[in-house]
Amino acid sequence: MTAVVERASFEEWVRPHLGAMARLAERLAPGDGDDVVQDALTRAWRRWETFDAGRGTPRTWLLAIVADRARRTRLRRRVTVPLVDDVAEPAREGDVALEGALRRLPRRQRLAVALHYFTGLSVAECAVVMGCAEGTVKSTLHDARRRLREELGDD
Amino acid sequence: MTDERMDERLREYAARWAAARPAPASVPLGRQPRRTGWVPVAAAASVVALVAGIAYAVAPRRSPAPPPPLASASVPPVPTAPACGQSQVRGEVAFRPTATYVDGTLDLWTAGPTCTIPHVPTLSVVGDGLRDLGVTYRFAGDDVPVVLTAAHRRLSLTWSPPFCAQTQVVVLMVTIRTDDAFRLPLDKAALPECDAVDRGPETNVLHAQWEHRHCTTADWQVVSSDAATGEHGVTVTAVLRNVSADFCDPYAKPFLGIRTADGRDLDLGHVSTMDLRSGPGVPPGGQVRAEVLWTAYCGPHPGGYDASMTVHGARLALALRAHPVPPCRDQDEDTDGSVATGWLTPLP
Numbered sequence: 363m364t365a366v367v368e369r370a371s372f373e374e375w376v377r378p379h380l381g382a383m384a385r386l387a388e389r390l391a392p393g394d395g396d397d398v399v400q401d402a403l404t405r406a407w408r409r410w411e412t413f414d415a416g417r418g419t420p421r422t423w424l425l426a427i428v429a430d431r432a433r434r435t436r437l438r439r440r441v442t443v444p445l446v447d448d449v450a451e452p453a454r455e456g457d458v459a460l461e462g463a464l465r466r467l468p469r470r471q472r473l474a475v476a477l478h479y480f481t482g483l484s485v486a487e488c489a490v491v492m493g494c495a496e497g498t499v500k501s502t503l504h505d506a507r508r509r510l511r512e513e514l515g516d517d
Numbered sequence: 518m519t520d521e522r523m524d525e526r527l528r529e530y531a532a533r534w535a536a537a538r539p540a541p542a543s544v545p546l547g548r549q550p551r552r553t554g555w556v557p558v559a560a561a562a563s564v565v566a567l568v569a570g571i572a573y574a575v576a577p578r579r580s581p582a583p584p585p586p587l588a589s590a591s592v593p594p595v596p597t598a599p600a601c602g603q604s605q606v607r608g609e610v611a612f613r614p615t616a617t618y619v620d621g622t623l624d625l626w627t628a629g630p631t632c633t634i635p636h637v638p639t640l641s642v643v644g645d646g647l648r649d650l651g652v653t654y655r656f657a658g659d660d661v662p663v664v665l666t667a668a669h670r671r672l673s674l675t676w677s678p679p680f681c682a683q684t685q686v687v688v689l690m691v692t693i694r695t696d697d698a699f700r701l702p703l704d705k706a707a708l709p710e711c712d713a714v715d716r717g718p719e720t721n722v723l724h725a726q727w728e729h730r731h732c733t734t735a736d737w738q739v740v741s742s743d744a745a746t747g748e749h750g751v752t753v754t755a756v757l758r759n760v761s762a763d764f765c766d767p768y769a770k771p772f773l774g775i776r777t778a779d780g781r782d783l784d785l786g787h788v789s790t791m792d793l794r795s796g797p798g799v800p801p802g803g804q805v806r807a808e809v810l811w812t813a814y815c816g817p818h819p820g821g822y823d824a825s826m827t828v829h830g831a832r833l834a835l836a837l838r839a840h841p842v843p844p845c846r847d848q849d850e851d852t853d854g855s856v857a858t859g860w861l862t863p864l865p
Contacts, residue, residue, distance in 0.1 A: 385535055424599075457530060457533075458527070460528075460530055475527065477530040479527045479528060479530075480531045482758065492530065504520065507520050507523040507524060507527070508520070510523055510527075511518045511520070511523050514518070515518075
């Protein structure tokens with residue numbers, strides 16, 4: 363009975379955030395998103411007791427786990443990911459170049475962009491997930507946009 | 518292109534990118550996990566699938582070539598303690614009631630040699646005729662193999678809200694293995710008297726957590742150290758042994774200092790705050806592996822590095838050879854582009 367009750371509670375607790383988890387996982391570990399989410403869910407289930415509502419929302423806690431698992435997945439697998447196979451279809455002019463430039467961003471910039479633009483988090487929420495100040499998130503996003511502009515030129 | 522235009526372009530692209538991907542919630546629950554696919558939440562959250570999920574998650578799928586060792590001292594194999602025998606485990610429980618809940622401790626130790634129980638003990642509270650009182654048990658931390666020694670290993674227990682003393686006999690059942698449980702009778706005086714407040718069994722929660730202390734330098738002995746380079750940076754590893762008589766908190770972060778051959782201290786961007794572990798401590802004689810991944814995004818740093826790792830105050834020196842890194846650019850986010858991420862893993 364206990365396991366059933368907890369399973370149902372966990373499902374309800376996680377379900378609203380699945381979309382964001384999947385998007386972030388796919389952005390941070392292209393091609394491995396499903397595995398990363400699976401890994402993150404397993405880890406979240408095992409560590410559910412450690413969630414502290416005083417330090418963040420369930421959404422930021424789960425996304426922090428996804429970011430952590432994505433990083434470890436990429437390091438463990440050392441996969442070279444094609445840069446042009448994962449843009450939205452049909453690809454618009456410039457999307458391929460933008461996707462490639464996004465993947466060449468430094469890790470922290472890529473994480474900030476994935477959280478803010480692709481997962482829809484506010485700057486404050488990004489700061490919780492990234493473990494830094496809101497000002498740092500803003501400057502990281504600004505640096506990322508500047509680097510993207512430089513890579514893409516004035517198209 | 519202006520910053521505002523780039524912001525707008527990113528939002529547009531992100532919207533199209535997201536629209537091209539089906540929401541995971543639309544994946545039918547109950548689908549069988551596949552090798553590279555989605556395992557539904559329902560399955561992941563079930564006990565059976567959880568075990569399968571963990572095995573799935575840790576199963577090797579791709580085998581990258583091992584990185585060449587740099588400064589290396591071989592890590593000796595860690596002996597695995599045999600499974601605890603049925604009559605080997607001893608336990609002692611004590612409860613202390615408060616106004617709103619019951620505090621308690623459960624000590625576990627072995628009467629024989631060091632041994633391992635396969636998981637955190639399952640606790641249940643039974644009353645007259647061994648009737649299950651329906652206390653929901655939750656353990657805060659990892660359900661991993663637990664090494665028991667002659668030293669008492671203590672779980673702190675919180676029972677909230679407490680089941681009132683309406684039964685003649687209350688026993689804490691401690692299940693070590695599926696076929697191995699022992700009963701610890703509770704002092705009925707430890708339970709509060711029944712009152713008008715509805716304290717149904719469904720609301721009872723027994724919460725357990727291992728107790729351990731923060732060990733310092735004198736409590737740790739460096740067994741070995743190792744550094745290996747890979748495509749993404751250098752992983753510095755040290756194995757430490759707890760030489761104290763207590764269980765040590767294994768969750769302090771290891772820190773790494775890097776000094777280049779020309780005498781500059783690298784400003785490592787940050788040590789990860791993402792380590793969410795909270796499990797059992799390191800037993801007396803137990804070992805822990807401290808790892809720091811140092812990702813050097815840019816360089817060069819010719820001539821190599823001197824590195825020092827600090828774990829629980831224990832400091833060890835390592836010599837690392839240079840490894841190739843891309844050249845730095847103005848936009849690199851951290852000084853030298855270096856980031857160190859550390860975590861600790863108890864060894865079985």
